[in-house]
Amino acid sequence: MSSPPRTDRNPGPSEHVATSLRERKKAKTRRTIQEQALRLFAERGYEATTVEQIAEAAEISPSTFFRYFPTKEDVVIQDDYDPLLVAAILRQPADLAPLSAVRAAFRSAFSELAPEELAQALYRAKLSLSVPAVRVRTAEGLFTTIDGLAQAVAERSDRDPDSPAVRTFVGAVMGAMLPAIFSWVEQDGAEPLPDLIDEAIGYLEAGLPI
Template structure:
């Protein structure tokens, strides 16, 4: 969380850029919207846009959810084994999001699945998410974050989550994402019964 006035102003500018970009993408389409148009709508210069988002794709892909999730994983009671701790952390992290944030996340997910350039950046971002989850799980367990056990565990969690996200997008958010993710992690926790 931004604490100093400068950090709060930067966070507000970043949020404004992203909100204006998503609004323009919804109105005009991703490909038809330029960085210059986003900058103008955000009342900044194009060079300022690039100080906050290295590429147009990043305005869709970047968010603050990974740090929130990682903090929630670390915060879970020490007695919880890794998978119940991750499930509880996801529930707690989703609880922090407003309905508007979830709606924005759905729109961003739709763009991530439908726009090839955004899809590539999303896939690249998954490595950062995997590293963050591995670090949090390792911190809780005392294991090395690069160990095969931690990496396999995080891979299984991500493998369960991705189809939940795909279903959420395909169903246009009909079933809440937190429920879909919890259900998917529940299958994983139960040993993947079919």
């Protein structure tokens, strides 16, 4: 009698290639949807732009849109910055103090963004502050950011990410970072975002001198 097929084997090279191609195609589709959505928002206004119009511009169906973005608000707030920041924190030298590590990580992560990425981020930030529905989703998304940063800080410090010390630390960092982003939007990007965030965390690192 023949043996049953194995189900615990490692994927072969061809399967890795197929998975990689699928992931790249999904990433490209996600970028296209977001780019077309932001273009239409700029041309027609957020409220006047429908999911159907975004889908048509991206050459997909509305159902495909919702597979990538659960709501129209999500097409504004979703990005890859949280994993970028977490990875930058974990790359910092182990002997660097937690706040110094976070400050260096934020500086390096935001400095890596291309000018067109920063321009898109600025427009998305403007929408997040000016459109009530997007503002609500942005506030909800902050909890995800806090959780990710807490995991990274806890891993570097060998602490529990849910401990009051870690959560308070991350809350203080976010409290310093948000006004910097607000200033960036108010100035229409005149001052570089990495400089504003670095200055804000620098005040925190110095004990908030006034």
